[in-house]
Amino acid sequence: MSAAVTKVPRHIAPPAAQSIRPTRAAPRIRKPLKRDERGRPIPHVNVIVRDTYACRLSDHYRNTLRDDLMYMTYTHEPNPKPVRPVPPRFDPNDPYAKFRYNPPLGGTQSFNVPQDSVTADNIVQLERIQLHTMAKEAFGNRSSLLPVIMAFRAISGETEHSGGQRTVEGVQIVKGKQNIGGWTRLGHPIGAKVDLKGPKMYDFLSVLVDFVLPRVRDFRGFPMQLPSQALTLPHSGSGVVSIGLSPDALAFFPQIEVNLDAYPKLFGMHIHFVTNAFGAGAQNRARALLSGFRVPFARV
Amino acid sequence: MWSRNALACCSKQSRAACAQLRSRTLATVTDAAGPSSAPTSTPKASPSRSSKASIQAAVVLNRSPIITRTPNPLERAYYAYQSRIQRALFNPFPDEFYFRPGSILEGQFNAEEKQREKLAFGGPSVKEKPIQTLVDSDDQVGKQQQQPMPRIHEADIKGDVRSLDRQMERNLYLLVHGKDSAGKDVWRFPQGGVEEGQALHQAAERDLYAECGEDMDTWVVSRKPIGVMEPSSASASSPQAYVFFYKAHILAGQATPNGKTVKDLAWLTKEEIESRVDQQYWASVKDMLSDS
Numbered sequence: 001m002s003a004a005v006t007k008v009p010r011h012i013a014p015p016a017a018q019s020i021r022p023t024r025a026a027p028r029i030r031k032p033l034k035r036d037e038r039g040r041p042i043p044h045v046n047v048i049v050r051d052t053y054a055c056r057l058s059d060h061y062r063n064t065l066r067d068d069l070m071y072m073t074y075t076h077e078p079n080p081k082p083v084r085p086v087p088p089r090f091d092p093n094d095p096y097a098k099f100r101y102n103p104p105l106g107g108t109q110s111f112n113v114p115q116d117s118v119t120a121d122n123i124v125q126l127e128r129i130q131l132h133t134m135a136k137e138a139f140g141n142r143s144s145l146l147p148v149i150m151a152f153r154a155i156s157g158e159t160e161h162s163g164g165q166r167t168v169e170g171v172q173i174v175k176g177k178q179n180i181g182g183w184t185r186l187g188h189p190i191g192a193k194v195d196l197k198g199p200k201m202y203d204f205l206s207v208l209v210d211f212v213l214p215r216v217r218d219f220r221g222f223p224m225q226l227p228s229q230a231l232t233l234p235h236s237g238s239g240v241v242s243i244g245l246s247p248d249a250l251a252f253f254p255q256i257e258v259n260l261d262a263y264p265k266l267f268g269m270h271i272h273f274v275t276n277a278f279g280a281g282a283q284n285r286a287r288a289l290l291s292g293f294r295v296p297f298a299r300v
Numbered sequence: 301m302w303s304r305n306a307l308a309c310c311s312k313q314s315r316a317a318c319a320q321l322r323s324r325t326l327a328t329v330t331d332a333a334g335p336s337s338a339p340t341s342t343p344k345a346s347p348s349r350s351s352k353a354s355i356q357a358a359v360v361l362n363r364s365p366i367i368t369r370t371p372n373p374l375e376r377a378y379y380a381y382q383s384r385i386q387r388a389l390f391n392p393f394p395d396e397f398y399f400r401p402g403s404i405l406e407g408q409f410n411a412e413e414k415q416r417e418k419l420a421f422g423g424p425s426v427k428e429k430p431i432q433t434l435v436d437s438d439d440q441v442g443k444q445q446q447q448p449m450p451r452i453h454e455a456d457i458k459g460d461v462r463s464l465d466r467q468m469e470r471n472l473y474l475l476v477h478g479k480d481s482a483g484k485d486v487w488r489f490p491q492g493g494v495e496e497g498q499a500l501h502q503a504a505e506r507d508l509y510a511e512c513g514e515d516m517d518t519w520v521v522s523r524k525p526i527g528v529m530e531p532s533s534a535s536a537s538s539p540q541a542y543v544f545f546y547k548a549h550i551l552a553g554q555a556t557p558n559g560k561t562v563k564d565l566a567w568l569t570k571e572e573i574e575s576r577v578d579q580q581y582w583a584s585v586k587d588m589l590s591d592s
Binding site: 047049050051052053054056059060062063064067068071072074076150159162163164258259262 | 362364365368369371375378379382383385386389390391397398471521522524526547549590592
């Protein structure tokens with residue numbers, strides 16, 4: 001944070017480039033690259049695509065939300081209560097329990113641990129968004145998953161290993177884990193999901209909030225629990241906020257709307273917002289973060 | 301650059317300040333405001349100071365950035381470079397899924413795409429302007445005239461510090477010109493006293509309303525103060541106050557000075573605030589303000 005940086009009035013800086021034109025021509029190719037078995041060129045280095053633009057919502061989080069969330073979630077505890085030690089389930093001196101998994105008595109109760117003291121480093125933050133849907137028709141006809149995959153690709157813009165990123169998995173097919181009569185079958189594809197991280201996650205969030213939710217009919221906000229509900233229930237202690245979108249809301253995504261005829265059937269989806277909130281009251285903190293991104297919540 | 305230090309300092313400072321307050325017997329401070337309470341409980345702490353000190357609540361009213369920050373030349377070059385890599389690597393676009401084969405829209409898209417490709421990889425001879433497509437209609441003429449809104453507002457050119465539209469990329473804070481707790485005319489944040497039995501965050505909201513009028517919607521972020529200004533030891537003779545600061549956002553409307561305690565107001569960035577307030581005030585508020 002040098003003084004020179006802050007002193008320069010930023011509105012004098014030249015406007016953003018209109019194009020992505022290179023500064024000079026690409027060098028002439030003297031020796032062609034090696035090709036792999038499918039005829040694609042193999043570059044000399046691992047090429048990875050990083051951010052291609054400054055993300056608006058990520059800026060908003062850094063400029064405004066982060067400060068506000070710290071002030072809102074801060075708890076003033078000048079004299080914190082000493083933590084009562086919970087004895088382990090098995091006597092640690094017992095030679096039979098020496099190498100055994102020895103959790104505290106009554107379970108780990110991870111949803112019940114009090115919130116860490118809030119500092120600038122552990123403010124609640126959006127980590128990823130997962131879209132997930134189950135296409136029941138896929139049980140009889142596997143190809144009915146294709147429009148679902150296509151729609152998820154259009155909405156999320158993710159493909160497997162896109163931009164050379166090893167961890168990007170793109171749209172994944174969800175397979176049944178058990179045999180349940182008339183519902184799932186072991187190993188049978190029944191749905192699709194996609195994980196969004198980074199700028200694409202924020203892009204999806206802004207599209208959802210700016211284009212989709214305002215146009216959903218009779219929508220008053222996503223329901224949330226009564227204030228009387230205890231903060232230490234397993235659900236309230238989780239930092240994942242899950243919402244559901246109805247099938248008709250899918251048509252409001254601009255990426256789907258542009259060629260709506262191409263999709264034989266619309267489907268609803270679950271949207272899981274995964275945050276780093278943890279412990280008692282984590283659900284409330286995660287919702288506070290999301291309402292900072294203008295996701296509406298209401299008590300119904 | 302975002303002020304990580306600001307966050308850290310605020311929490312640390314307020315915690316330290318609260319600890320100090322406790323050691324200086326907060327009770328005596330409130331007793332000074334209400335003379336009805338028993339003065340016998342005052343311990344050995346400097347009596348001349350504690351008898352005069354009072355508690356005040358101030359509001360740091362923030363206007364968040366309206367537009368995204370203009371990237372600097374390095375960032376622009378970086379983003380352009382990454383965009384070219386992305387263009388070189390991306391999966392083929394499924395034309396037939398989005399356009400009917402042979403449609404006008406498809407032709408238009410392909411022409412534009414060719415131009416974009418040329419811009420990205422063509423070299424220095426490529427003109428910046430995209431080539432006019434063969435399809436010429438009223439829409440095309442309208443598109444040509446469309447320009448993005450300027451990133452600099454009139455208020456920046458005129459130097460109008462009262463406008464909420466100035467410095468759109470920056471965080472602005474409301475500073476008012478009025479009397480401070482000692483009765484001096486200074487630039488400060490909107491502030492006021494705390495009534496008996498009133499919570500501090502409610503007092504902050506009420507004082508903001510009283511000083512800056514009813515023509516705006518605001519939201520006080522939390523019930524906890526974000527910082528405190530302690531009375532200076534130098535001016536022990538004048539009446540002194542502990543000023544607790546609250547963060548708030550302006551949601552709609554505009555502040556209007558009430559004319560009595562507040563004569564003028566200004567929406568200022570962090571650097572501009574430094575030049576208007578005195579040294580001691582700046583030292584206690586600077587870590588609450590955002591650098592961006």
